[in-house]
Amino acid sequence: MSRRGESVLEPPSGSANIPAMSDTDTSVxxxxxKQLLAAPGPCPEVRVQGWVRTRxxxxxxxxxxxxxxxxxxxxQVIADAVLPNxxxxxxxxxxxASVEVVGELVASQGGGQAWEVQAREVMxxxxxxxxxxxxxxxxxxxxxxxxxxLRPRSNLFGAVFRVRSRMAYAIHRFFQERGFVYVHTPxxxxxxxxxxxxxxxxxxxxxxxxxxxxxxxxxxxxPAYLTVSGQLEGETFACALSNIYTFGPTFRAENSNTSxxxxxxxxxxxxxxxxxxxGDMDLAEAMIKALVDDALEHCAEDLGFFAKFVDKGLLExxxxxxxxxxxxxxxxxxVEILQASGEAFEYPVEYGHNLQSEHERYLTERHFQCPVTVxxxxxxxxxxYMRQNDDGKTVxxxxxxxxxxxxIVGGSQREERLDRLRANLATHGLSEADYWWYxxxxxxxxxPHAGFxxxxxxxxxxxxxxxxxxxxIPFPRVxxxxxx
RNA sequence: UCCUCUGUAGCUCAGCGGUAGAGCGGGUGGCUGUUAACCACUAGGUCGUAGGUUCGAAUCCUACCGGAGGAGCCA
Numbered sequence: 097m098s099r100r101g102e103s104v105l106e107p108p109s110g111s112a113n114i115p116a117m118s119d120t121d122t123s124v125x126x127x128x129x130k131q132l133l134a135a136p137g138p139c140p141e142v143r144v145q146g147w148v149r150t151r152x153x154x155x156x157x158x159x160x161x162x163x164x165x166x167x168x169x170x171x172q173v174i175a176d177a178v179l180p181n182x183x184x185x186x187x188x189x190x191x192x193a194s195v196e197v198v199g200e201l202v203a204s205q206g207g208g209q210a211w212e213v214q215a216r217e218v219m220x221x222x223x224x225x226x227x228x229x230x231x232x233x234x235x236x237x238x239x240x241x242x243x244x245x246l247r248p249r250s251n252l253f254g255a256v257f258r259v260r261s262r263m264a265y266a267i268h269r270f271f272q273e274r275g276f277v278y279v280h281t282p283x284x285x286x287x288x289x290x291x292x293x294x295x296x297x298x299x300x301x302x303x304x305x306x307x308x309x310x311x312x313x314x315x316x317x318x319p320a321y322l323t324v325s326g327q328l329e330g331e332t333f334a335c336a337l338s339n340i341y342t343f344g345p346t347f348r349a350e351n352s353n354t355s356x357x358x359x360x361x362x363x364x365x366x367x368x369x370x371x372x373x374x375g376d377m378d379l380a381e382a383m384i385k386a387l388v389d390d391a392l393e394h395c396a397e398d399l400g401f402f403a404k405f406v407d408k409g410l411l412e413x414x415x416x417x418x419x420x421x422x423x424x425x426x427x428x429x430x431v432e433i434l435q436a437s438g439e440a441f442e443y444p445v446e447y448g449h450n451l452q453s454e455h456e457r458y459l460t461e462r463h464f465q466c467p468v469t470v471x472x473x474x475x476x477x478x479x480x481y482m483r484q485n486d487d488g489k490t491v492x493x494x495x496x497x498x499x500x501x502x503x504i505v506g507g508s509q510r511e512e513r514l515d516r517l518r519a520n521l522a523t524h525g526l527s528e529a530d531y532w533w534y535x536x537x538x539x540x541x542x543x544p545h546a547g548f549x550x551x552x553x554x555x556x557x558x559x560x561x562x563x564x565x566x567x568x569i570p571f572p573r574v575x576x577x578x579x580x
Numbered sequence: 581u582c583c584u585c586u587g588u589a590g591c592u593c594a595g596c597g598g599u600a601g602a603g604c605g606g607g608u609g610g611c612u613g614u615u616a617a618c619c620a621c622u623a624g625g626u627c628g629u630a631g632g633u634u635c636g637a638a639u640c641c642u643a644c645c646g647g648a649g650g651a652g653c654c655a
Contacts, residue, residue, distance in 0.1 A: 150615085150616080150617095152613090152614050152615075152617055152618095153611085153614090153617095154611070154612060154613060154614055154617085154618095155610085155611055155612050155613095156612050156613095157612080157613080158614095159613075159614050159615080159617090161615085170615095172614085172615080174613080190605095190606085191605085204613095205613060206613055206614065206615070207615080208614090208615050209615085226590090226605090226606050226607080227590055227605095227606080228590090228605090228606095229590065229591075229605095230591095231590085231591060231592095231604070231605050231616090232604085232605085232616045235591065235592080236591085236592075236648095237648095238647060238648065239591070239592090241647095242647095293653075293654065293655095294653095325655090346655075348653090348654075348655085350653060350654075351581060351653095352581095352652085352653065352654075353581085354649090354650080354651080354652090354653090354654095355648090355649080355650090356654085356655080357653080357654070357655080358655095361655065362655095363655060442651085443651095450653095452651090452652090453650095453651075453652090454651095503654075503655070504655075505655085506654080506655065549655060550655075551654090551655030552655085553655080554655060555655095564648095565655095576646095
């Protein structure tokens, strides 16, 4: 009989302090399903805690499939009819119930799984009422969205959110290993003209005072908003710590109703001092490759599930991205390629206009058939902070396009020359007084610097093949929907 | 915000002018090892809402509400 800490199974770090919850048997610590399924050999006593995915009865006993979120696969438990609570409890377990099982880990007699647990005790923590909405099959993504509090218990969403967690970790690892400093830029900002989109106002004023424009009486003494980008604040830290990155929530009040937009999303924004556009593009491409590589290595089971049920070509595409070089073309070249393509685009391709979704997709999916970085855009279609090139026509901007998603990274070298920045502010109709601290960076030891923004959810869509941003964020916020 | 499609049982959908259907899920019973188990029986719906056309509307028309896809904007 094994005792606490003597299991042949290595307990997960930290689990030794989790108290056993059984009334009658406290001699063995909890194992996660993932550990048990990878067990090197049988084990006389294990403890599992999780949720019932399905129950099948065969006369003398029941099969219970238990999932605890540690991995995609379930653990099969054999619950014999001689168990004291079999008739009253075990035989009535439905999908969704929470249980704790103590028993013996043995080689499975059936096919389909290497190991199973012969239960000595099945403790029911909570039955699932008979209207538990998750079934063993056949749910639409739309329905699952309406039960966002339960959907993490489905195979697909368990996999999505394990990958989300891993990718967040991989992003921090990527930057930390390269000496980047993680900066927490503010979520509430008083600069009302960051220029990246419509903003949510944050206020303590009542409706009347708000309508009367009594901004001076507001909490911050002037209008405040939720951030649409940490870039400007990020630049101040890059101009001190050299290489920094942010990773936090971002808010846009745009009335966007698409599968690629959310009102609240997470963004990663690195910023590098003493760096030009080429270095910026190098970093963006290295990051995408590193993240894809990490997912392939550490999320293989979950990616396999996506490849089977969500996106048949997923693994092929990810391996391609990991192994092949990315294409890189100037905006001018991209326009020429599109004009020479002979494609009948809905919107005409014309120098000086933004590339439309259909143009971006043609470049990455048809022409190059790999991720493409497009750089040096006409200055007229880009924001004030981007650095003007010597040709007088373009700015040092870049967009990284990937198949299936389109733009996943947008970045630029920043205008570090004081006179040019002032001129840009004027051209864009922005007041220098509102950006006094941003302009100051150019007065006190200015340096060439560059950075980009990566939409975390768009990265997840790319890595998982999931087609809607609402399905890669735990509780999506979109126009008209803030449930949960 | 615009365009298109869509809203029938808990879920996925069929029915498209003549008294509401299936599969799954739920309940009951059966089955010595199942794998979205299987077999039998059974409960369950004022057909998104409000008007209109008609002898008669889930079905046709209008408006509104919800959902999806595409576009714009972007990450």
